[in-house]
Amino acid sequence: MADSAWPSEQLVVAAQRGDVDSIAALVSGSHPNVQRFAHSLCATPEDAEDAAQEALIILYRKIGMLRASGALASWMFRIVRNECLRRARTMMRGHPPLPDTAVDTAVDSAEDEALRRLDASRVAAAVAALPPDQRRVLIMRDVQGHSGRMVADALGLSTAAMKSRLHRARAAVRHTLRTATPDSSPGGNP
Numbered sequence: 001m002a003d004s005a006w007p008s009e010q011l012v013v014a015a016q017r018g019d020v021d022s023i024a025a026l027v028s029g030s031h032p033n034v035q036r037f038a039h040s041l042c043a044t045p046e047d048a049e050d051a052a053q054e055a056l057i058i059l060y061r062k063i064g065m066l067r068a069s070g071a072l073a074s075w076m077f078r079i080v081r082n083e084c085l086r087r088a089r090t091m092m093r094g095h096p097p098l099p100d101t102a103v104d105t106a107v108d109s110a111e112d113e114a115l116r117r118l119d120a121s122r123v124a125a126a127v128a129a130l131p132p133d134q135r136r137v138l139i140m141r142d143v144q145g146h147s148g149r150m151v152a153d154a155l156g157l158s159t160a161a162m163k164s165r166l167h168r169a170r171a172a173v174r175h176t177l178r179t180a181t182p183d184s185s186p187g188g189n190p
Contacts, residue, residue: 006033012069027060034059034076040132042084043091043139051083081128088124091143126176134169141166 007029014022031052038052039045058079066075127135133155140151141162152162 006030006073009069012063012066012072015063016066016069018064023060023063026063027056030059030072030076031056033073034080037077037080038084041081041128043088043127043135043143047084047087051080051087054083055079085124085128088127088139088143089121091139122177123173126173129176130169130172134165134172137162137165138169138173142170 007026011022011026011029015026034055035048035052038048038055042048042051055076059076066072127138130138136155137151137157140146140154141148146154148159148162148166151157151166152159155162157165
């Protein structure tokens with residue numbers, strides 16, 4: 001299982017000091033693990049590839065900022081997770097508005113905009129916390145708007161299995177959002 005081994009601490013230290021060959025070897029040696037992280041966290045294989053690539057670019061550019069040479073795996077995991085979350089948020093923002101908002105000329109207050117962004121961030125975090133099989137189904141169906149049959153076919157599932165995963169994913173996101181409500185105390189806002 002050499003595929004899952006991270007580069008040695010000596011290589012990380014040499015890369016932190018700016019040795020170009022060590023940096024190249026570090027990026028190359030980290031690639032399989034970073035790619036595995038991305039595929040487990042991102043919604044689509046395309047997003048996973050892009051997130052892994054972005055994480056490796058950050059590793060190449062900012063290896064000198066890593067404080068502890070033994071923390072490479074957790075640092076890369078955070079970078080990949082953040083990139084996958086960023087991509088999910090971007091995908092949600094890019095979703096076209098509902099048709100009944102055609103003549104909406106009211107300007108939102110700064111508070112409304114801040115609350116909307118907080119809600120989007122909470123939803124993105126709840127979706128990112130789903131198991132990969134449920135996350136893929138939820139994003140393909142609810143965010144990207146693909147038909148149930150297309151999602152099932154793309155993931156190699158029966159329609160019933162796809163619906164079951166989608167139901168579990170939606171229920172898990174609802175549960176996460178209900179239990180993590182910031183103002184759920186009796187004195188909080190409704």
